[in-house]
Amino acid sequence: SAVISQKPSRDICQRGTSLTIQCQVDSQVTMMFWYRQQPGQSLTLIATANQGSEATYESGFVIDKFPISRPNLTFSTLTVSNMSPEDSSIYLCSVEMWRAGGEDTQYFGPGTRLTVL
Amino acid sequence: GQQLNQSPQSMFIQEGEDVSMNCTSSSIFNTWLWYKQEPGEGPVLLIALYKAGELTSNGRLTAQFGITRKDSFLNISASIPSDVGIYFCAGQYVGGTSYGKLTFGQGTILTVHP
Numbered sequence: 197s198a199v200i201s202q203k204p205s206r207d208i209c210q211r212g213t214s215l216t217i218q219c220q221v222d223s224q225v226t227m228m229f230w231y232r233q234q235p236g237q238s239l240t241l242i243a244t245a246n247q248g249s250e251a252t253y254e255s256g257f258v259i260d261k262f263p264i265s266r267p268n269l270t271f272s273t274l275t276v277s278n279m280s281p282e283d284s285s286i287y288l289c290s291v292e293m294w295r296a297g298g299e300d301t302q303y304f305g306p307g308t309r310l311t312v313l
Numbered sequence: 314g315q316q317l318n319q320s321p322q323s324m325f326i327q328e329g330e331d332v333s334m335n336c337t338s339s340s341i342f343n344t345w346l347w348y349k350q351e352p353g354e355g356p357v358l359l360i361a362l363y364k365a366g367e368l369t370s371n372g373r374l375t376a377q378f379g380i381t382r383k384d385s386f387l388n389i390s391a392s393i394p395s396d397v398g399i400y401f402c403a404g405q406y407v408g409g410t411s412y413g414k415l416t417f418g419q420g421t422i423l424t425v426h427p
Contacts (some may be wrong), residue, residue, distance in 0.1 A: 227413045238417045288355050292413050299363050301346060302415060304355035
């Protein structure tokens with residue numbers, strides 16, 4: 197499996213501001229993903245971050261609100277822009293990697309806990 | 314879009330008991346994954362299933378990929394206090410524009426009383 201780190205681990209922000217979350221992987225991966233987990237809820241995919249191309253956003257998520265960068269095969273950032281209290285969630289990055297058995301699967305980072313006041 | 318129904322929503326059991334939870338989908342997947350999430354952590358992969366009918370074990374955990382490709386179950390035998398957490402199923406359909414996307418169930422909150 198991969199070692200995935202996220203920064204910051206948590207933050208408290210004021211409404212109207214923006215926060216950039218970083219995701220670093222210890223090996224090169226083709227596919228990285230960003231998920232949101234609202235309080236007490238399951239995980240919802242925000243977008244797929246592909247190196248060298250624009251991120252692919254899921255329905256209900258737009259680039260202006262959640263701009264994503266993927267400058268290389270080990271790093272990605274997600275920005276939560278113009279935040280409101282409704283953006284208070286855990287934001288998780290994940291990576292798709294090959295397992296020993298030959299199939300690929302997804303591993304998750306520890307998450308960034310965001311509270312917007 | 315695809316939806317996953319995971320049940321039960323929560324379980325309160327005694328240490329030593331067996332646990333069973335399942336997920337059903339409105340459409341097929343070609344991969345089923347089971348994750349565990351503890352407070353303050355990201356989901357940790359427990360078991361991955363890639364073939365219809367596949368039965369896979371990981372210690373006290375056993376999971377199966379349903380024959381119809383629309384369901385999966387996870388069993389935990391002889392539960393212990395450290396099994397406490399939220400268990401999520403996730404389905405993945407590899408193909409087209411949905412490559413890599415995971416669809417998650419609502420989660421099963423497991424509480425184990427010593």
